[in-house]
Amino acid sequence: MRRRWHSRRPSSRLGRRTLPAGGASCGAVRIPDGRSHVLGTPVLDGGAAADAPRPLDALERPRLPAEPEAPPSRLGAVLPVKVDDLYDREEEQGLLARILMPRYLRMLEAVQELLQSVFPFLSQEDFRLDDEATRKQLALAAEQVVRIDQSTRDQLRDVLKVGQERGYADHEIANGVPADGYGGLRGLYLETWRGRAETISRTELATAQLAAAKDRYRATGLVSRIQIVENEDTDEPCASMNGKVFPVEQAPGLEHPNCRRGYIPLVDEAA
């Protein structure tokens, strides 16, 4: 049994409103020197050149545990609303993948272009964007899709669970019971997830940027260490990371959502 409470599910609306597919709003990359670099349309070398990003189904996707079944109900009894009644996991993950994957690839391309402009003496042959790098970036995007989707789902489930344990009617679960401090599904979208789309888009682009930077720095053959750069107004634990040096492979990623950590590539001394 599937019940639809909304003519358009809010999570889809959230994604479509603030993360336009193929839009230019995510097309600028900020690098540690503070300049912004506007990205062009990605054109990948080799076999992946003309291919649109592969759909999530084409990738290894972690299998998630199935939702526990609701206990059998007596004939005619009203079944409690379940997360699946409100939320279609396949569709949500597909939407997220279509938004994130092209942007992850575009970030890989951007970092490549940036490094080619910094190291013009590297030949295209020595330093090309190969299929392996593309696959790694897509796999990372797929992991992130699953992670974001799981967090959405867990929060929806928690709101339903509390409402049902308290014996609220469906309209109370939907709209909240202010006298009890229960925000319901409405509160989830209007309060808990306020600014969530922006946080996700920022955090995902930064995650893609750091992963692409590590990959491309290594590909130059000239960079084996990076230095962490943090903003001056950053709190702990990020603040004390500022200026620390790590081998490229061990460079720590983002510490938290909206983290502004960046890497400066340290060019190896000539042997």
Ligand SMILES: [Zn+2]
């Ligand atoms: Zn941070």
